[in-house]
Amino acid sequence: MRLIVACSQCNRQFDASGYEVGSRFRCYCGEVVTVSQPAAHEAAVVRCSGCGAPRSDGPNCSHCGSSFAAYERDLTSICPRCVTRVSDKARFCHSCAQPLAAEGAAGELDDRICPACGGDQRMHSRRLGADLSLLECSGCAGLWLSSETFQHVIRRAEEMVADVEPNADSERPAAAMDQPVRYRPCPECKALMNRSQYGKFSRVIIDTCKQHGVWLDEGELSNILEWVRGGGLDQSRKAVHEARVQELRTQQLGVSLARNNEWRESGSSGAGRGRRGSLLLNLLF
Numbered sequence: 001m002r003l004i005v006a007c008s009q010c011n012r013q014f015d016a017s018g019y020e021v022g023s024r025f026r027c028y029c030g031e032v033v034t035v036s037q038p039a040a041h042e043a044a045v046v047r048c049s050g051c052g053a054p055r056s057d058g059p060n061c062s063h064c065g066s067s068f069a070a071y072e073r074d075l076t077s078i079c080p081r082c083v084t085r086v087s088d089k090a091r092f093c094h095s096c097a098q099p100l101a102a103e104g105a106a107g108e109l110d111d112r113i114c115p116a117c118g119g120d121q122r123m124h125s126r127r128l129g130a131d132l133s134l135l136e137c138s139g140c141a142g143l144w145l146s147s148e149t150f151q152h153v154i155r156r157a158e159e160m161v162a163d164v165e166p167n168a169d170s171e172r173p174a175a176a177m178d179q180p181v182r183y184r185p186c187p188e189c190k191a192l193m194n195r196s197q198y199g200k201f202s203r204v205i206i207d208t209c210k211q212h213g214v215w216l217d218e219g220e221l222s223n224i225l226e227w228v229r230g231g232g233l234d235q236s237r238k239a240v241h242e243a244r245v246q247e248l249r250t251q252q253l254g255v256s257l258a259r260n261n262e263w264r265e266s267g268s269s270g271a272g273r274g275r276r277g278s279l280l281l282n283l284l285f
């Protein structure tokens with residue numbers, strides 16, 4: 001049987017046949033969709049399941065020629081709009097004419113275990129556009145991305161950097177940062193992952209296995225992408241640069257002070273002004 005689930009935000013439909021009732025996955029629009037098994041009902045065939053046209057007299061649709069009887073047999077799918085039992089083959093609901101077009105499977109069950117839920121909670125693989133895929137836990141809605149996929153997603157977000165003032169001081173709920181630290185096993189190698197704040201200032205703590213990838217709890221990916229689109233990475237790079245410059249200045253200061261002391265100990269004068277002058281320069285620039 002085909003389990004079609006629609007996103008409540010954008011109405012995209014997914015084939016969630018491999019999912020248990022109550023499990024969750026993320027729609028392309030970002031909304032988390034919960035798989036439910038609605039109490040389906042039977043409804044009279046008032047629409048053609050092949051083209052959605054109103055039912056005409058006779059055994060076949062006068063628009064597309066489909067046999068009405070053919071679609072009345074295997075009523076094992078459910079219309080996500082009006083919860084009528086419909087045929088697996090139906091392209092339209094025979095009651096409300098809702099097009100039944102799942103954009104693809106919600107995901108296939110993978111062998112890897114969710115690092116947050118543990119136990120035997122396996123993850124589902126999901127396609128991300130044409131070329132990427134990730135794993136998603138249907139229990140906690142967390143995401144596992146390979147290092148390459150994560151970099152790719154970040155790069156895409158950076159290309160879309162919006163013309164908005166970077167807002168590093170925004171009051172992002174830092175709930176994850178307050179929670180007790182729990183190290184999680186990498187789903188590939190089982191080694192405990194590193195926890196770190198992404199981009200130093202994003203306020204999102206991510207779990208990373210250097211070898212294999214990144215684990216993101218529910219909502220963390222969208223928080224990171226929002227931060228990146230707001231120019232967060234640029235700001236972070238600048239801050240790292242500033243810190244490096246500061247460090248070099250401090251080192252130079254150390255060298256200058258040492259020289260200064262040498263000069264004092266040697267007791268010579270004359271060149272002193274120049275030295276002091278360059279110390280000041282070092283401090284200023």
Ligand SMILES: [Zn+2]
Nearest residue numbers: 007010027029
């Ligand atoms: Zn959606």
Ligand SMILES: [Zn+2]
Nearest residue numbers: 048051061064
């Ligand atoms: Zn028809």
Ligand SMILES: [Zn+2]
Nearest residue numbers: 079082093096
């Ligand atoms: Zn319907």
Ligand SMILES: [Zn+2]
Nearest residue numbers: 114117137140
């Ligand atoms: Zn989980």
Ligand SMILES: [Zn+2]
Nearest residue numbers: 186189209212
């Ligand atoms: Zn690993």
